[in-house]
Amino acid sequence: MTTIRSEATSARRRGPSMADVARAANVSGQTVSRVSNGRHNVDPETRERVLEAMRRLGYRPNSAARALRSGRFHSIGVIMFTLSSFGNMRTLDAIAIAAADAGYSITLIPVPHPTQGEISVAFDRLSEEAVDGVIIIVEAHLLDENDVVLPAGLPVVVVDSTAGDRYPVVDTDQAHGARLATEHLLGLGHRTVWHLAGPERSYSATHRRESWEATLRAHGADVPRALVGDWSSESGHELGLRLAADPEVTAIFAANDQMALGVLRAMHEAGRSVPGDVSVVGFDDMEESRSFWPPLTTVRQFFGEVGRRSVEALLHEVESGERDESMLVATELVVRASTAAPRA
Amino acid sequence: MTTIRSEATSARRRGPSMADVARAANVSGQTVSRVSNGRHNVDPETRERVLEAMRRLGYRPNSAARALRSGRFHSIGVIMFTLSSFGNMRTLDAIAIAAADAGYSITLIPVPHPTQGEISVAFDRLSEEAVDGVIIIVEAHLLDENDVVLPAGLPVVVVDSTAGDRYPVVDTDQAHGARLATEHLLGLGHRTVWHLAGPERSYSATHRRESWEATLRAHGADVPRALVGDWSSESGHELGLRLAADPEVTAIFAANDQMALGVLRAMHEAGRSVPGDVSVVGFDDMEESRSFWPPLTTVRQFFGEVGRRSVEALLHEVESGERDESMLVATELVVRASTAAPRA
DNA sequence: GGGTTGCATGTTCACGTCAACATGCGATGC
DNA sequence: GCATCGCATGTTGACGTGAACATGCAACCC
Structure with a gap:
């Protein structure tokens, strides 16, 4: 019985x-x-x-019973695009490690496609109480456009984006990085710097582009029209071919390393030497950039730092109820062989 | 009151x-x-x-109460190395999407460093009951060496590795891919094919290497000594410089695209033209490979398929209690510009 | 020696949900 | 007109844990 x-x-x-x-x-x-x-x-x-x-x-x-009893799940939700960029993956890594160190586990909430519907679906998962807080690694404009409603009272930190002043943001200092890149090229003696930007609605792309433009103006240099890519090496190649055809172009700042790779390929195809004829700078410093031909001068992002800090900020809010300030993580210029002074 | x-x-x-x-x-x-x-x-x-x-x-x-009541967590644990390879990230993506489609969430269990202790720590997290099943994306030798004890009765699927016959494995057909690469180069007329292998204790590296060797033998070609790298483009570059110094070398099969990138750089530095003097084939077909210079001929892995299938196999076991068979996912040769017939 | 303190251990109950088992009521059948 | 059925809804209890509140016993104090 x-x-x-x-x-x-x-x-x-x-x-x-x-x-x-x-x-x-x-x-x-x-x-x-x-x-x-x-x-x-x-x-x-x-x-x-x-x-x-x-x-x-x-x-x-049994962690379910524990969570039920204590009201705490000891889990952090991470909302991010799948097949996301190299940088996001690195950030995710750092988040996972930092969370594990703090005794929290990570619950992935993937957004297969950044379309209207999908995003909402991802956030619907949050409507089931199962995490103590959420880190969002999604371009903010998507949040706006979907008027996503996050559960009230759920701590949130936004990474690599902006969120107005609704939530604290942890992000790389895009403007700083773009300035470093632009000034490096100007410092080498280039008359001005062309820019291969990321998609228009990406905040990081916008920040980099604005800072590039501001830096040129501050130095009294001409501001060429920016070319807009989609972060892919493919788009870098395509737009790179256009720049290669213009003998005026001697210095290019690509908004990420992958597009810079495409530019390098375009230059090789067009028979323009890098850095002899054209200097190229990227952004990210991905693992492979040092092995490009030529090895790429680029702006290093500290994804690990961004991940760590975002977990820190989130857990602080989870545990104390106080919301942290937004914060920026500095960048660093890594000079390799893809940049040089222009030909006399 | x-x-x-x-x-x-x-x-x-x-x-x-x-x-x-x-x-x-x-x-x-x-x-x-x-x-x-x-x-x-x-x-x-x-x-x-x-x-x-x-x-x-x-x-x-409240999902905790629900889980307590039902005994099901609707969550899949994924144990993987952090800063893991490009391929693992792609696999993780696919896993996350497939799991979400099936109504399961993903709990990441990171292994910061593949050392003795760390691995055990990761598995300790499992000792806290919170997932319905586990997908392991960790080189199997690490499991063996750590005589890790998985909780009895917990469904497990191993990806991209081997697990003896303890657990079902879902993996890319490494041998098939390596054969495609090697035969492609032999078919172009190369006398034999040099190999830049992955680390010795990696199963996928070993499979690729063994299949390369078997293919050469099957075709009556000499079997040069394989050079052993660590998957990084850096190691590819270093070993590539050695191969570049040997005029005998006309065809190289690198065990992944990143090492292949390093080889390309080494060839450029040594003034040997690709594919004029030397043909190079990679493995993975990462996003960027098409933008290498020259665009890389490589073996495409279907990471998405691997991820999907592993979730399928795991959930089948979770829901029915029956264990699935192991399975292999085929590869495909993608011919680009880094391979050609040898000079006469 | 009676009271107090400190510590190991036990008992009770609530956390939020849902399966299993009522209950109650109108409709249908002969 | 009374038994039967179908359906909406309610009541009860258990899932595994741990906080809060006993209990029981030895050591200590004056």
Whole structure:
């Protein structure tokens, strides 16, 4: 009459619970709980007996019950585009590590396609209470356009984007990086710098472009029309061919390394030497950039830092209820072989 | 006396529960549950009243309570190295999408460093019951060396590796891909093919290398000594310089695209033309490979397919209890401009 | 020696949900 | 006109855990 269940539902049997361990160790459930949570007010001998029982039975604490009891899930949701950029992946890595260090796990909430509907679907997953906070790595304009409603009271940090002043943002200092790149080229003696921008509705692309333009103006240089790509090396190649055809062009700042790669290919195809005829600077410093031909001068982003800081900010809000300030992470220029002074 | 709590713990207030909704809609909790789960045996008018109350209160079902009640978490754990390869990221993407489609979320279990201790730590997270099954994207030798104990009864699928016959494996058909690459080069008329292998203890590297060697033998070609890299473009560059110094070398099969990129750079530096003097083939077909200089001939892996299939296999086991067979996903040769017939 | 303190351990109950089992009521059948 | 059925809705209890509140016992104090 008591345990028919264990027979009936044999296909999906649950593991042992605290009660089972308690029985086996001849203690109360509460003592098992104390051992399980590493409390110190347990007699060493009793503790050992309980641990032994746990081992023997293969006991695993049930996190659902724990979460139900405590109201905390010890999990951070990360909303991001799938097949996202190299940088986002690196950021995700750092987030995962930082979260793990803090005892939180990461729940991925993928957005397969950045279309109206899909985004909402992703956020719908949040309507099921299962995370303590959320880190969003999605271009902010998509949030705006979808008038996504985040559950009230859920801590949120936005990465690599902007969020007006609705949420704290952790981001690379795009403007700083773009200035470094532009000034590097001007400093080498180039009359001006052409720009291969990222998609118009991307905030990071916009920031880089605006800063490039501002830097040129500050130095009294002409501001050529920016060419707009889509972050892909393919688009870099296509637009690069156009720039290669113009002998005026001696310095190019591409908004990411992948487009810079496409530009390098275009220059090779057009028979223009890099950096002899044309200097090229990228943005990101991806793993491979040092092995491009020629090795790429680029702006290094510290994705790890961005990831770490965003977790820090989020957990601070989760645990204290206070919202952090937004913050920017500096960049660094990495000079390699794709830039040089223009021909005399 | 009843609700001091809502005042006292104002900092960490829980959201409304079913009971709150029930009260607001003047129905029983069970009816709320039925509406929440989309059951059909609810009067349309009642349903509307409940939905209205949910909306008004901002009700979100508590997944912890649900999981506790049902014994299912609707979550898949993914154990993988951080800063992992391009391919693993693509696989992860596909896994996330496939899981989301099936109504499961992904819990990331990162392994910061593939050292003894770290791996065990990652698996310890599993000892806290919170996922219905696990997909492991970690080189299998690490599992062996750490005699990791997975919780008994937890469904597991291993990706891109081997697991003896302990668990089902979903993997790219490495041998097939390596054969395609090697035969392509032999077919162009090269006397033999040099190989830049991945790290010795990587199963995929070993499979590719063994298949390369077997293919050469099958065609009666000499088998040069393989050079061993670490998957990075840096190592490809370093070893590439050695190959560049040997005029005998006319065809190189690199075990991944990143090393192939390093080889291309080495050839440029050494003044050997690709594909004029030396043909180069990679493995993976990463996004950027088409923009290398010259665009890289490579073996395409279908990471998306691997991810999808692994989720399929795992969920099949989770839901039916039956273990799937291991399976291989075919590859495809993508011929671009880095390969040609040898000089006469 | 009676009271107090400190510590290991036990008991009770609520966290939010949902399956299983009522209940209640109008419609249908003979 | 009374039994039967179908359907909407309600009540009860258990899932596994851990906070809050006992209890029980030894050591200590004056």
